Amino acid sequence: MQPAVEVNENALTERQKDVLDAALALLVEAGDTLTMTSVARRASCSKESLYKWFGDRDGLLTATVQWQAAKVRGVPVDPEAFSLKSLTSGLERFASDWLRVLSGTISVALNRVAVGHAGSDKHDLGAIVLENGPFAMARRLKPLLQLGLDTGLLAFNDTDEAFRTFFGLVVRDVQIRLLLGDRFELTEAAIDRDARRATQQFLALYGVHKTADMATKS
Amino acid sequence: MQPAVEVNENALTERQKDVLDAALALLVEAGDTLTMTSVARRASCSKESLYKWFGDRDGLLTATVQWQAAKVRGVPVDPEAFSLKSLTSGLERFASDWLRVLSGTISVALNRVAVGHAGSDKHDLGAIVLENGPFAMARRLKPLLQLGLDTGLLAFNDTDEAFRTFFGLVVRDVQIRLLLGDRFELTEAAIDRDARRATQQFLALYGVHKTADMATKS
């Protein structure tokens, strides 16, 4: 037997996608206490197929995380007519998107299992989530920051440091509190407000001002 | 049988503290895959004693987390002669302390198990860590912020919002990356540098300036 060849390729049968969606749903409901039997029952497939397709439990979890990651690919920003206004709206849209994803039940569930498995693992789920979470966010945002730097709207020495500051201003304690199980209501209005606040604070720190900006105080 | 009465009181035998330290060490080494047998062997005690003292596995984990939390109680700040200098140094000391704790192996291990158990649990470990982590930090920092507000050195409407911004500026993506298993070297020098940067950025956002402050760019 050569197990789990499908995972390495991007070739996923519709049937297999359905299975992964079922696993995802169970992951959200029950955390990583999901059993192979429960996945098979939920997806109406046999355990034999699960093992043939994904090798073992770890392979199934890995494939599930990657499957979700593949669905979340965001659209990049287009660097054309660029101004303080477009920079601001780009940052705001980015922040609100990120907060929305972050506070979603799927993201919370996935980060939970990834954190749980991050200690000692072979198919490190943590690395996968890391890659598709913070790192992907950085890759997506850095072109925008670089553009701001090149056009003189922003000023900083290290793009990575600037990104990480923006990350902190956006996420703050939201993610860790959600992961630790804090009941947290993040309404659309709150997300928009936080995105605007984080953007304004970021511009206050790294923007090149000609005029005094508006309220950065909460 | 009335199980685990000891947990409710603060009365912990020296022997029991030793056991909890052993459990803590195992938690750091192996994550929450630690077994009752392994704890008993490491602490050179019988499983029967573990169950008598802590009720069940969950009780042992809970007691372990609380035991560690009890050891971390920090000293509060004294509100006497207050100036921009003391505010700054207070914030910096606070930030560096927090970063040091946060990046320690014990904190990472404890947050890992708490996050893992946060989904569906009875003795919610997540709540305990939340209480002794971010919430304790907030309680410890807010008097300092309030003092800054009262003395006119700071300006904000909502203390909680100000705290959470400071939290974001200090922690950024450090904690989530560590939890997800990112190999991360946080040297003493880096911690001090980050603490100063976060403090300066916070003052730039919420401080009442008479003079232009120093470099907030990285």
Added chain:
DNA sequence: ACGCCGCCGTAACGTACGGTACGGTACGGT
């Protein structure tokens, strides 16, 4: 028609581990 293949459902196996029971030992009180 017929055999092959992929898949479902289910039963079975092996094992790891939470939890319990029990024998043995040290010790302090009487």
Added chain:
DNA sequence: ACCGTACCGTACCGTACGTTACGGCGGCGT
């Protein structure tokens, strides 16, 4: 000397679950 208490070490039980094996069935090529 005797008993109760506390504890260690270990063997044991029950169960949950990962993993494997097997019987049956519908579709598809020939």
